[in-house]
Amino acid sequence: MKRHGSKDATVTMRDVAETSGFSPATVSIVLNNAPLARYIAPATKKRIEETAKKLGYRPNAMARFLRSNRSHSVGVMIFDISDPFCTPVLRGIENALYQCSYVPIFADAHNQRNRFERYLEMLLDRHIEALIVVANWLFVDIHLLADIGKRNIPAATIGCELPGDTVSSIVVDNEAGGRLALEHLYQLGHRKIAFIRGPKMLFDTAPRWRGIQKFANSAGFEIDPALVVQLPDSLDPNSGFENGQRCTDELLQKKKRFTALLAFDDLTAFGAIRALTKAGLKVPEQCSVIGFDDVPFSLLATPSLTTVRQPLEAMGGLAVNVIMEGVNANLEKREVSIARHRTNPELVIRESTRAVALSGADD
Amino acid sequence: MKRHGSKDATVTMRDVAETSGFSPATVSIVLNNAPLARYIAPATKKRIEETAKKLGYRPNAMARFLRSNRSHSVGVMIFDISDPFCTPVLRGIENALYQCSYVPIFADAHNQRNRFERYLEMLLDRHIEALIVVANWLFVDIHLLADIGKRNIPAATIGCELPGDTVSSIVVDNEAGGRLALEHLYQLGHRKIAFIRGPKMLFDTAPRWRGIQKFANSAGFEIDPALVVQLPDSLDPNSGFENGQRCTDELLQKKKRFTALLAFDDLTAFGAIRALTKAGLKVPEQCSVIGFDDVPFSLLATPSLTTVRQPLEAMGGLAVNVIMEGVNANLEKREVSIARHRTNPELVIRESTRAVALSGADD
DNA sequence: TTGTATGCGTTATCAA
DNA sequence: TTGATAACGCATACAA
DSSP states (O other), X not given: OOSSTTOOSOOOHHHHHHXXXXXXXXXXXXXXTOGGGGGSOHHHHHHHHHHHXXXXXXXXXXXXXXXXXOOOEEXXXXXXXXXXXXXXXXXXXXXXXXXXXXXXXXXXXXXXXXXXXXXXXXXHHTTOSEEEEEOSBOOOOHHHHHHHHHHTOOEXXXXXXXXXXXXXXXXXXXXXXXXXXXXXXXXXTOOSEEEEEOOTTBTTHXXXXXXXXXXXXXXXXXXXGGGEEXXXXXXXXXXXXXXXXXXXXXXXXTTOOOSEEEOXXXXXXXXXXXXXXXXXXXXXXXXXXXXXXXXXXXXXXXXXXXXXXXXXXXXXXXXXXXHHHHHHHHHTXXXXXXXXXXXXXXXXXXXXXXXXXGGGOOO | OOSSXXXXXXXXXXXXXXXXXXXXXXXXXXXXXXXXXXXXXXXXXXXXHHHHHHHTOOOXXXXXXXXXXXXXXXXXXXXXXXXXXXXXXXXXXXXXXHHTTOEEEEEEOTTOHHHHHHHHHHHHHTTOSEEEEEOSBOOOOHHHHHHHHHHTOOEEEESOOOSSXXXXXXXXXXXXXXXXXXXXXXXXXXXXXXXXXXXXXXXXXXHHHHHHXXXXXXXXXXXXXXXEEEOOOOSOTTHHHHHHHHXXXXXXXXXXXXXXXXXXXXXXXXXXXXXXHHTTOOTTTTOEEEEXXXXXXXXXXXXXXXXXXXXXXXXXXXXXXXXXXXXXXHHTTOOOOOOEEEEOOEEEOOSSOOOOOGGGOOO
């Protein structure tokens, strides 16, 4: 029955056409519910649909893509999947994409620029319709801008902002977050507070610190420079833990007592907790610790971590909205300007912080 | 210069052919280093390659796929990315795939069967060359077998084994792992050991328990049934934490003292630690806790978790090897039988276990 | 050593 | 209401 000897189990549109007795064109129209399907006789429709089902016909996506120039896929470039920050974001992206029947092509840059570029090339070759980049530092630069801009591919970054007007961005309001964190400790009565600032190269570091300073100013709280340390730059996402430990050790060695520690992020906070515990200090009894991000573990740790939550999953979804907007705009030849979303952080109070001990309120 | 009015920035092979003055065929041969490229004049090669580069030519992957029937992509179906078990596996898969210039199409089933099926359909429509499924329970069944088997698509599962001979599998040697865990506690001198068994529906539960029992038998250690509880079935991957807590509470309420707790997996262990701590028991001073898996957080927790490590990342890589073997076999019309890998678990001793306290050795 | 022609599976444009 | 035809971009068999 098949013309081209049963080379494979794949049943093509022509097969459906032949066995149903109609032309491929008609089959296409019917099966896609194309506008012209309005004029197709119901009986015909039924026959075609039935034989399609009977033969188990499935459209060949590649052929369709070639023809329509739409791949129905989106590149999802993660700067490093071993950063727990990424997982909820990825989930959010995947979920939103799924709703639109788009498929994510997963790329993990391992924090390496060349890997990023290689993947970018692969993704472009595959004619992704849009690109989402999850990255909290700016190894993404000119190249991305150039290639993406030229090809008019909607792109969004999650976790950092790019200069220029070609790439949308979704970031948490770091300043508000920093503010929230310090405010919480302050309201608990803490006045001797140590700070571990983020690495210079990270996008979040500056605004987060700004928020902290602003709150301090507005509350008349003076940040003791001797109690401020900064994480070294590093590409390893899990270095936050070790460096958090080291920074805390450093803080501890100064013999300047503090009752609370504001860590740059959750990983740093875990490192701090480890160091404090090793030094014989109990969290939160003798020292409160607050993180930032609300990575999945924060809930599971004992004590569970008080932190400033980024709505990571929602941010992933938001990114998808943004790029889909772009995709549709392109389709309809509309212009669309990029979006710069700033999501609201949320203080999540758990077990690692508590009111300053009365006995410890020595000045 | 271009024939078809500059509709887009995309430069096609024909463009390269025209501007270089050769035919598309020649261009194709040169650019792909096809066998026939041997016979192409070096000068020609050079000219073509140069103009290709100058024009910024990039092959259209979709066209190539359509022609060659090879998508160079692999479906990666994760049963639930919010399970920390998955992240390292995903990393391993991604990395291995990257080495082969294959691209992962990411699908997260959210532990839902219908979602799994929908994704499977999407993946098949895209003519993935192989499928990797990361799942620790068997929501994967007949359907997968049928579709995958018929189409002759190499498939591998990580985390569970399927009946039949169409799907390869990579699982840790759970029995050895269970053995390792109990042996460790036993060697530390623990004799009053509580157990939290896994949910019935999980693949790992039975063999892991078997390993435990076997060690107990061989060591002449008697497992006290009163100190054995079982996690309830649940589809939520993070339920392990809450249920671990509940199970531990249950254990605690029996007022039967135990000096160590062997948890089904790391998440359960974290739940147990939380419950023990809440009950005023210190880990490991008053109760040792051991987990299973070595999820990323186990290292970051305080105390860090002693656990039986699954080589998750390596398992991801192994799965890629297996399916690539299958892909190549198909290509060369070779037959290849499926693989059933069983990787070696490794005891990772950290802070959550220690020798039984002398003072606590009351019988 | 290189060019011509054909087809992969779809879909869109026309004509019937 | 339906069918013939062309084209998407590439790679191969064959001809030159």
